[in-house]
Amino acid sequence: MAEHFKPVKYRAWEMSLEERFKEVYPPLTQREAEAEANRCLYCYDAPCMVACPTHIDIPTFIKKIGTGNVKGSARTILESNLMGATCARVCPVDVLCEGSCVLREEKPIAIGRLQRYATDYANEREIRFFEKGKPNGKKVAVIGAGPAGLSCAGELAKTGFDVTVFEKRTWAGGLSTYGIVVFREPVEVSLREVKMIQDLGVQVKCGVEIGKDIDFDEIMSEFDAVFVSIGLGRVPQMEIPGEDAEGVLDGLDFIEETKVDRLDKIDVGQRVCIIGAGNTAIDCATIARRLGSERVTMIYRRSEAEMPAYYFEYQFALKEGVSFMFLTQPIEVIKNARGQVEGLKCVRMDLGQPDASGRRSPVRVPDSEFVVPCDRVIKAIGQNKPKDFMDILAPLGVQQAKGYIAVDPATNRTGNQKIYAGGDCVRSFGEASTVMAVQDGKIAAKAIARELVSIEGENK
Amino acid sequence: MVDLSIDFAGIKSPNPFWLASAPPTNSGYQIQKAFDQGWGGAVWKTVGAPVLNVCNRYGTMDYKGSKIIGLNNVELISDRPIEINLREMRETKRLFPNNAVIASVMVESKKEAWQEIIKQIQDTGVDGFELNFGCPHGMSERGMGSAMGQVPEYTCMVTDWVMDVAEIPVIVKLTPNVTDIVHPARAAVKGRASAVSLINTINSIMGVDVDTFEIQPNVGGKGGHGGYAGPAVKPIALHLLSAIGADKEFAQAGIPISGMGGIETWRDAVQFMLLGSTSVQVCTAVMHWGFRIVEDMIEGMSNWMQDKGFERCSDFIGKSLPRISNFGDFDLGFQSVARIDHDKCIQCNLCYIACNDAAHQCIDLTSMQLSEKTLQNGRPWPVVREADCVGCDLCSRVCPVDDCIEMVEIDTGRPHISWNQLVAQKPEVLEWDKMEEYRKQANIVIH
Ligand SMILES: Cc1cc2nc3c(=O)[nH]c(=O)nc-3n(C[C@H](O)[C@H](O)[C@H](O)COP(=O)(O)OP(=O)(O)OC[C@H]3O[C@@H](n4cnc5c(N)ncnc54)[C@H](O)[C@@H]3O)c2cc1C
Ligand SMILES: Cc1cc2nc3c(=O)[nH]c(=O)nc-3n(C[C@H](O)[C@H](O)[C@H](O)COP(=O)(O)O)c2cc1C
Numbered sequence A: 001m002a003e004h005f006k007p008v009k010y011r012a013w014e015m016s017l018e019e020r021f022k023e024v025y026p027p028l029t030q031r032e033a034e035a036e037a038n039r040c041l042y043c044y045d046a047p048c049m050v051a052c053p054t055h056i057d058i059p060t061f062i063k064k065i066g067t068g069n070v071k072g073s074a075r076t077i078l079e080s081n082l083m084g085a086t087c088a089r090v091c092p093v094d095v096l097c098e099g100s101c102v103l104r105e106e107k108p109i110a111i112g113r114l115q116r117y118a119t120d121y122a123n124e125r126e127i128r129f130f131e132k133g134k135p136n137g138k139k140v141a142v143i144g145a146g147p148a149g150l151s152c153a154g155e156l157a158k159t160g161f162d163v164t165v166f167e168k169r170t171w172a173g174g175l176s177t178y179g180i181v182v183f184r185e186p187v188e189v190s191l192r193e194v195k196m197i198q199d200l201g202v203q204v205k206c207g208v209e210i211g212k213d214i215d216f217d218e219i220m221s222e223f224d225a226v227f228v229s230i231g232l233g234r235v236p237q238m239e240i241p242g243e244d245a246e247g248v249l250d251g252l253d254f255i256e257e258t259k260v261d262r263l264d265k266i267d268v269g270q271r272v273c274i275i276g277a278g279n280t281a282i283d284c285a286t287i288a289r290r291l292g293s294e295r296v297t298m299i300y301r302r303s304e305a306e307m308p309a310y311y312f313e314y315q316f317a318l319k320e321g322v323s324f325m326f327l328t329q330p331i332e333v334i335k336n337a338r339g340q341v342e343g344l345k346c347v348r349m350d351l352g353q354p355d356a357s358g359r360r361s362p363v364r365v366p367d368s369e370f371v372v373p374c375d376r377v378i379k380a381i382g383q384n385k386p387k388d389f390m391d392i393l394a395p396l397g398v399q400q401a402k403g404y405i406a407v408d409p410a411t412n413r414t415g416n417q418k419i420y421a422g423g424d425c426v427r428s429f430g431e432a433s434t435v436m437a438v439q440d441g442k443i444a445a446k447a448i449a450r451e452l453v454s455i456e457g458e459n460k
Numbered sequence B: 001m002v003d004l005s006i007d008f009a010g011i012k013s014p015n016p017f018w019l020a021s022a023p024p025t026n027s028g029y030q031i032q033k034a035f036d037q038g039w040g041g042a043v044w045k046t047v048g049a050p051v052l053n054v055c056n057r058y059g060t061m062d063y064k065g066s067k068i069i070g071l072n073n074v075e076l077i078s079d080r081p082i083e084i085n086l087r088e089m090r091e092t093k094r095l096f097p098n099n100a101v102i103a104s105v106m107v108e109s110k111k112e113a114w115q116e117i118i119k120q121i122q123d124t125g126v127d128g129f130e131l132n133f134g135c136p137h138g139m140s141e142r143g144m145g146s147a148m149g150q151v152p153e154y155t156c157m158v159t160d161w162v163m164d165v166a167e168i169p170v171i172v173k174l175t176p177n178v179t180d181i182v183h184p185a186r187a188a189v190k191g192r193a194s195a196v197s198l199i200n201t202i203n204s205i206m207g208v209d210v211d212t213f214e215i216q217p218n219v220g221g222k223g224g225h226g227g228y229a230g231p232a233v234k235p236i237a238l239h240l241l242s243a244i245g246a247d248k249e250f251a252q253a254g255i256p257i258s259g260m261g262g263i264e265t266w267r268d269a270v271q272f273m274l275l276g277s278t279s280v281q282v283c284t285a286v287m288h289w290g291f292r293i294v295e296d297m298i299e300g301m302s303n304w305m306q307d308k309g310f311e312r313c314s315d316f317i318g319k320s321l322p323r324i325s326n327f328g329d330f331d332l333g334f335q336s337v338a339r340i341d342h343d344k345c346i347q348c349n350l351c352y353i354a355c356n357d358a359a360h361q362c363i364d365l366t367s368m369q370l371s372e373k374t375l376q377n378g379r380p381w382p383v384v385r386e387a388d389c390v391g392c393d394l395c396s397r398v399c400p401v402d403d404c405i406e407m408v409e410i411d412t413g414r415p416h417i418s419w420n421q422l423v424a425q426k427p428e429v430l431e432w433d434k435m436e437e438y439r440k441q442a443n444i445v446i447h
Helices: A030-039 A047-051 A058-067 A070-080 A084-090 A111-124 A147-158 A187-199 A216-222 A251-260 A279-291 A311-319 A387-396 A434-452 B028-037 B082-095 B111-122 B152-165 B182-190 B231-245 B248-253 B266-274 B284-289 B291-308 B350-358 B372-377 B394-398 B419-425 B432-441
Strands: A139-143 A162-167 A203-206 A225-228 A248-250 A271-275 A295-299 A323-325 A328-335 A341-354 A360-364 A370-373 A376-379 A419-421 B006-008 B011-013 B017-019 B041-048 B058-063 B066-073 B100-106 B128-132 B170-173 B195-198 B202-204 B226-229 B257-260 B277-282 B335-340 B363-366 B381-384 B405-410
Touching: A030 A058, A030 A111, A047 A058, A058 A070, A058 A111, A070 A084, A070 A111, A084 A111, A084 A187, A084 A434, A111 A187, A139 A147, A139 A216, A147 A162, A147 A187, A147 A225, A147 A434, A187 A203, A216 A387, A225 A434, A248 A251, A251 A279, A251 A376, A271 A279, A279 A295, A279 A311, A279 A376, A295 A328, A341 A376, A419 A434, B006 B277, B011 B100, B017 B291, B028 B041, B028 B082, B028 B291, B041 B082, B041 B111, B041 B128, B066 B231, B066 B284, B082 B100, B082 B111, B100 B111, B111 B152, B128 B152, B152 B170, B152 B182, B182 B195, B182 B231, B182 B248, B195 B231, B226 B231, B231 B248, B231 B257, B231 B266, B257 B266, B266 B277, B266 B291, B277 B284, B284 B291, B335 B381, B335 B394, B350 B363, B350 B394, B394 B405
Parallel strands: A139 A162, A139 A225, A162 A203, A225 A419, A248 A376, A271 A295, A271 A376, A295 A323, B017 B041, B017 B277, B041 B100, B100 B128, B128 B170, B170 B195, B195 B257, B257 B277
Antiparallel strands: A328 A341, A341 A360, A341 A370, B006 B011, B058 B066, B066 B226, B202 B226, B335 B405, B363 B381
């Protein structure tokens, strides 16, 4: 590593590779947790609860940490959100619960970290709060074992459904297992949640892709209802010359490597260009830095003001020594004779008239091409919409909205009576997040129960 | 510059801050160190009858992350041989002639025993005595400490024995473990005491360990009542202090009071002095933080005196005492209502739920468009229905924001009359129907 690229005070590089990929925030000690819990005002009709998409009773769970009833605290959390341990780590709390805390001007309560304290307490001791409900004889298939699917499956099992989850990957958990950077959520946390859902009697069948290994029709005939929670696809093509070069990576594949492979086996390169400026792009950039890349540059065609990443993610990237090139559009990947990436040709941009989204659209500055020398290009410009699956669903009466599966927000039901959907694959507007996927699963589970076991007063 | 020095029944002290008789005053080493750091006086750890201490002497009341808001102990009086204590008293007085050194004493209830030890200690040159009639554990079972302080006749008798031989001022330290503190205080006066001090510790059991079922503090599997002190006892101490301060018979004697119980800051000290303490004593706060806290106490009190225009302590000692009054003399016409400052309100709505569940249901949650803040989160605001507010003040007590809820005085036209005056003028209000009539006439609505 060229010494002159090594920033003087980049703490991460003073740690071992393993340490760099430990959770960024250490767990709270009992003393810290109790002190923070006692700072909570225990608001009446608290705004944090309203801001949480799953409406966790936050003041109550925090109060319980304060009284030393940590087990009860975890129950309060999981009652509203079975993926409480994941959400504690990945939720954009600044714009949700903590952002609405009445103490936000001063210093909001560290709700996320307290939630992690309580859920970890229960997980580490394998405390189980819920049981499989009395069997009601109905079978539901869940397609995709991400947060949406697992949440739906768990809630249904609690009310007595016989639930089978089909997952095409080796492990369940969806992006919590494969996509959330490991220093935010270790894989074990996600897998422990999967185990908790399985302990409710849910069958999780991994390595089974619906539409390929099993036909969707077969599922439709065998089950009383289907919940589709397949998430989104890989990163789309940029459609620029040279994109096939060796060293051009899909951002999701790159993140996945750091979650499931040995860190010292990963060759990230010394000069990395990241294309995009969303949260996934930031994740790729910070991982590259922690793997040891000297220079990581994020390339974004609009300006800082338009970047879609959360502000705190942007700040984190800056702290990690990531550099940003705004108003810059990649137009070609330059290859060497062996077909490997050698540089990224870009063009300068300017902001023009506002487009449909209200953001000023970037226009090229004539004759401003230049090349950023690099040995890796990581694409993080979004995820493919569920087109293939839409093709399967469309003939069954399922509608689409901007390429996503269309659902009724009150029930998460699609145009087909038997088919429900939730999570990223229905998120046609707004920022996709784990907690919203979890809530979708809950809403669908409630609606399915109402529909299939319409016993008076039950499951309302 | 203000003058902090005091003259306490003839005992001179450079400032009113004394260490109470307790572990911080166990030895000459400690007291001399404390004087170096600014303490004006010290009451030596009680000397007297031979004792044996036990292990695990303390239990604490910790509250939401704050340690030791209350401290319980089952410690006895000094367990050091009396000769050592006497030698160190003499030495301390020689090294610090300008500081107040007071010897606390407790022996069995025998005239000879008391008179002999008084004479023995007097010889060391200390400035005064404090008679420990307050220790509520260990010593009381042996007929000493609070066993004496709880019987006014004994208090008077022993004080009298001591006064026969004492050539220096004698302070009688009172126990709070009585139904009416005024009686032992009057007994001390009757026994010719030069001053009184209060409070000693309060009988208490700190708690039970819910895992082991042991009592706290745990002495080898057993536990029992001990003496409670520290910040939590301050309101009790202030009450007992003001009770004797306001007693006419006690006041006539014109003897000074040394107040203690929960003093930790200059602010606490000022409050004790406003209610009639000439000197103040501190134990728990020093056990928690060390002697160094006195620096801020001295400076804080001096600054406050300067701000208020007081030149010496006597300018404000007892200043708030005349306000101590009986319920029957309070003004029934004094009316206040809660006003919420919505610019400061953070919408925690704790006032709403407190009023609704535990007071008089006169705060509503209302959608108001007060500022851009409201538009953003759309949460309702707490709004007081003033016509229904009884002015109980609970809402402002639970509000976590400084000066957000203010109790403002309003004039409802109610007559300014006290309960005592009312029942003297209209004894018939003691019947419900007449009371109702009076309320109507006086514009008092209760719902
Ligand atoms: C890099 C990255 C970082 C993120 N960071 C955050 C964050 O910090 N905070 C946050 O809240 N959100 C974050 N998100 C978003 C969050 O991960 C998603 O919103 C959430 O995982 C959506 O859950 P889901 O269940 O809808 O989909 P997924 O988690 O994508 O799960 C879908 C599952 O379905 C499976 N599947 C797909 N098709 C089939 C099929 N035909 N048959 C069987 N199985 C199938 C997939 O293999 C996958 O396991 C991030 C996303 C990415 C990509
Ligand atoms: C551990 C401990 C030991 C004490 N020992 C004595 C004592 O020997 N003699 C005495 O008169 N008071 C004794 N006290 C009572 C204190 O002098 C004082 O009256 C009481 O603690 C209240 O003051 P504080 O709230 O500042 O602690 C003791 C108190 C404590 C906490």
